[in-house]
Amino acid sequence: MKQKKILIVDDDPNIRILLSLNIGAAGYETFTAENGLKGLELIKQDKPDLIVLDVMMPQMDGWEICKIIKDHSDLQSIKILMLTAKNAERDKMIGRHILKADDYMTKPFDITELLQSIEKLLAAPE
Amino acid sequence: MKPKVWYGFFLTFRGKLVLGISLLGILLNLYDVFNENILIKNFVTDRELTKLSAVAQLLVDDVINDFLVGNQPDLLEMLYLASSQKDVEFICVSDTKNIVRYSTNAALINTVYPPSPNDDILKNHLRYFVRSFPLQKNNLPFMGTLHIGYSLRSAKADIRHALFRTIREDTLLLLCSILLAWFISGFLVNPLTEMKNSAEKIAKGDFTARVAYDSPDRIGELAQSFNSMAFQLGDLTQNLENKIKDKTHQLEESNKKLLELDKLKSNFVSMVSHELRTPLTSIIGFSRTLLNLKLSEEKRAECLNIIEAEGKRLARMVEELLDITKIEAGNFSLNISSFSMVGLFQECTAILKDRIACPIEFKFPPDLPEINGDKDRIRQVAINLLENAAKYSPAGSTIFVGGKNAGNEIIISVTDRGKGIDENDKEKIFEKFYRGRDEITATTRGSGLGLFIARQILAAHNGSIWVESESGKGSTFFFKIPKSILETTAHA
Numbered sequence: 013m014k015q016k017k018i019l020i021v022d023d024d025p026n027i028r029i030l031l032s033l034n035i036g037a038a039g040y041e042t043f044t045a046e047n048g049l050k051g052l053e054l055i056k057q058d059k060p061d062l063i064v065l066d067v068m069m070p071q072m073d074g075w076e077i078c079k080i081i082k083d084h085s086d087l088q089s090i091k092i093l094m095l096t097a098k099n100a101e102r103d104k105m106i107g108r109h110i111l112k113a114d115d116y117m118t119k120p121f122d123i124t125e126l127l128q129s130i131e132k133l134l135a136a137p138e
Numbered sequence: 139m140k141p142k143v144w145y146g147f148f149l150t151f152r153g154k155l156v157l158g159i160s161l162l163g164i165l166l167n168l169y170d171v172f173n174e175n176i177l178i179k180n181f182v183t184d185r186e187l188t189k190l191s192a193v194a195q196l197l198v199d200d201v202i203n204d205f206l207v208g209n210q211p212d213l214l215e216m217l218y219l220a221s222s223q224k225d226v227e228f229i230c231v232s233d234t235k236n237i238v239r240y241s242t243n244a245a246l247i248n249t250v251y252p253p254s255p256n257d258d259i260l261k262n263h264l265r266y267f268v269r270s271f272p273l274q275k276n277n278l279p280f281m282g283t284l285h286i287g288y289s290l291r292s293a294k295a296d297i298r299h300a301l302f303r304t305i306r307e308d309t310l311l312l313l314c315s316i317l318l319a320w321f322i323s324g325f326l327v328n329p330l331t332e333m334k335n336s337a338e339k340i341a342k343g344d345f346t347a348r349v350a351y352d353s354p355d356r357i358g359e360l361a362q363s364f365n366s367m368a369f370q371l372g373d374l375t376q377n378l379e380n381k382i383k384d385k386t387h388q389l390e391e392s393n394k395k396l397l398e399l400d401k402l403k404s405n406f407v408s409m410v411s412h413e414l415r416t417p418l419t420s421i422i423g424f425s426r427t428l429l430n431l432k433l434s435e436e437k438r439a440e441c442l443n444i445i446e447a448e449g450k451r452l453a454r455m456v457e458e459l460l461d462i463t464k465i466e467a468g469n470f471s472l473n474i475s476s477f478s479m480v481g482l483f484q485e486c487t488a489i490l491k492d493r494i495a496c497p498i499e500f501k502f503p504p505d506l507p508e509i510n511g512d513k514d515r516i517r518q519v520a521i522n523l524l525e526n527a528a529k530y531s532p533a534g535s536t537i538f539v540g541g542k543n544a545g546n547e548i549i550i551s552v553t554d555r556g557k558g559i560d561e562n563d564k565e566k567i568f569e570k571f572y573r574g575r576d577e578i579t580a581t582t583r584g585s586g587l588g589l590f591i592a593r594q595i596l597a598a599h600n601g602s603i604w605v606e607s608e609s610g611k612g613s614t615f616f617f618k619i620p621k622s623i624l625e626t627t628a629h630a
Contacts, residue, residue, distance in 0.1 A: 026448065027416075027419060027420065027423070030420065030424055033427055034423075034427055034431070097412040097415040119415045119418075119419040120418045120419040120422045120423065123423055123426045124426070124430075
């Protein structure tokens, strides 16, 4: 089975290190981007299976990237896990229902839970 | 207001006026009728008596002549002729013993008929009255008495007639006077009615209502007072309305400001929660990673370093948030003392020795004076600037600290050789939670509050802080502080 590719987009270097370390250890191929623009470039270039996406980032925020991907016929199948420090109910609603993110987790998150969610999203039929 | 009930009737002002004038008219008329009555009676009495006397004077001479001659038929004929005169009821002649000898009324013959007294003819209620005239002439002896019965019918009719006419005329006059009273009262009441209508208009809020009555009398004065009152009321109301408008506007403005403040506050709270979550995410995440994964010694050390750095960042953020709370609550008090800037920066260097890798070079002039200020707060600013300079400088490049006199103030500068600050960011970096991006290492990340607090500290000292920067060549932060700060201005 081909190793699944996961892109981590977060402006916080610590979170990037944290996520690559753990997701890598779980057996996925990881690569990172520190802002939305670079993230979008990598998405188009490498076609990851899943994106762990931060919301509050400079230049282009997570909402925008999420919308672009879900509106793009070639990229629609990429799973999106939104990861954000915003935990207001309104933001959760936007993430889940309007922008059709596949999952939505708030910081500080539980790594075990995050890995379970990734596993579930990648196992789900297309 | 309830109208006054007057003997069960509602009387308007006009009604009262008319009633008063009418009563006066009635009284005057009654007096007039009474007076006229007396005059008429006197006149009629005189007239009738004159007529009677005229008849009697004619008769007395003839009766005496016929009496002397003894011409009875002639005498009787004369009596009958005289009694056929208007209003003469009867005529009789009595002798010296008051026994009637001749009479036009046969029933009286041979009866005793005493002379009638000369009383007021109208006092009796008889159909007629009798006047007696003695039959006496020159030196001839008293021969008897001539009695004339005189009817009062026409006299009374005349009196009645005259009285009726008087009453009729007076009634007509009375009606005229009542009518006149009605018009005059209307004339008097009109300005009052107008005033009433204007007052009602004013009560309904129309302050332009005026009374058009210009006369130098009391009602004219009242109308003028009313008009000036209406004007003042209108003026006051206008003022009041303007004031209310102003106040409402002010309230709206302050409400808007409060809403903005509230929005800023909730933005601040959501930013704070976001900022606190970030180091917490690292601390919790890396701790779990260490527990879950079997990592190399090198990786373990990296994780632990991050946990420590983020823990410290969190601690500092909490400290700085407390500062901000103090600043925003307005009880940011300064602890003033005299100190030297050179000494202060030397202390900072000692404190930061282990924290920053860049060498620091001082370029203070020898005559830089001591200043008055809150030493701990200024040190906080200095440390923040030095840490920032180190954070954005390439490893090993020197940080320059300078100072110079500027009149009553001194200016301190901290220069780094970093990549510089965008023109757009030069003011934003002094805002809460605004951080320069692309920081060199994760371990030196700040809270985003340092420069905001620095600006507040300098504002409290009546000083200022700003940055000059050329992209790619580095930045210089300046702060200006008065040499002596007065205690009274210390609580900014």
